[in-house]
Amino acid sequence: MRIATINKLCCPFDKADLSLQIITQDIDKNILEGLLTCSQCNRYFPIVKGIPIMSPDEFRESKLEQPLIESWQDHLQGKELKNFRLGATITDNQEA
Numbered sequence: 001m002r003i004a005t006i007n008k009l010c011c012p013f014d015k016a017d018l019s020l021q022i023i024t025q026d027i028d029k030n031i032l033e034g035l036l037t038c039s040q041c042n043r044y045f046p047i048v049k050g051i052p053i054m055s056p057d058e059f060r061e062s063k064l065e066q067p068l069i070e071s072w073q074d075h076l077q078g079k080e081l082k083n084f085r086l087g088a089t090i091t092d093n094q095e096a
């Protein structure tokens with residue numbers, strides 16, 4: 001997926017802008033693997049084989065994503081990814 005295309009994406013839940021972290025690119029600078037994160041809800045969306053995974057939480061499988069996220073650990077600068085959210089575990093009273 002091209003960076004220009006990814007920059008047009010927004011969070012499907014709150015339409016906030018996403019920030020992109022590139023993990024791997026091909027020689028044409030297309031993104032093969034990366035991580036999109038939403039500044040609003042802190043959800044993360046992995047890019048796998050050039051495809052951003054932006055399904056609703058109930059259609060995502062953290063077990064399937066976990067090995068991928070673990071293989072990206074070196075790129076994530078210690079960020080914690082849990083429950084499809086970045087940084088912290090979500091509790092009910094944290095909902096904005």
Ligand SMILES: [Zn+2]
Pocket residue numbers: 011012013014015016038039040041042043
């Ligand atoms: Zn969001």
